[in-house]
Amino acid sequence: MGTFQLLLLGVTMFLVTEAIPPGFTRAQWFNEQHVQYPKKNALNENVYCNNEMRRINHYTGVCKSFNSFLHDPLDDIIMTCFQSSIRCKRKKYKNCHYSNRAVNITDCQLVSRVPSCRYSGRSKQSHFVVGCLPPSPGEHSTSPLLPTHLDKTWGQNPYSYLLDF
Template sequence: MGTLQVLRLGFWMTMFLVTAALPSGFTPAQWFNKQHVQYPKTKASSDNIYCNNEMRQINKHTHQCKSFNTFLNYMLENIIKICFTTSITCKNPTYKNCHKSTSTIPVTNCELTSGHYPDCRYRGTSEMAYFIIACNPPLPADHSRSELLPVHLDSTTSNSGPILILSS
């Protein structure tokens, strides 16, 4: 895992650079949904317990401890609607079709603190944040009528900040 520090409007943000292969049996949209969409948020006595439980479900598909993950505690249908807003530049250069939410939503961040698969331990934090997603047309296995589906969570931020808009 690498880290990248970014100066944005006088605030330093650390972004975790995480790359992961698509597990077998998932389309990119299905894997996005599995990794990042959790609505309603599962009840747990703390965000740490929530993250330990939810990350276990993700890690079993990759057989490793994912170092960092964000759950969007928001309805998938509303996340999909963001795919139809103005395109912006993605932070991850692998993706070209990013879109930023127009309002903050509840998110839960899970950061690996210790352990080795399958005993991964996480620290969880909840906040209200904007999110940026990359969207692509669905694959036949997605069984979706939507023209676009989220396939990558590019970033989240509690700062509305400037965005780069791509011209069509």
């Protein structure tokens, strides 16, 4: 495969993983990818991540390289949209907000694509940052803002987020 084909494949994979699958609004896709409360039982964190990421990857058709699951009620995560606004880590996103408390989170890191997507999982207590937008017309929410992007998770020190800039 030539250089151009590899570049095109990389750009295509990026666009596929950034795209919202058909049938989802931005907030619904956020919920599908990042919110699981209560956490489903699994033998260990690796099995948990392999099971849950199989479900996520089914929608995109590619192995997502990294994903975090927030194990907190959706209503509590939505309330984060009303915390102080901060600059988003990824500059294309606006209107980010940090959680005022640490929650249970499972991080899933891709370790192999062959023969199928395999993940390593790690649980932690962590703060998080979400990007929020007004609900789409198809959403029946009474909240004026909904989380649509998980920008970052970090450890116990909420000020460590500022050190990344």
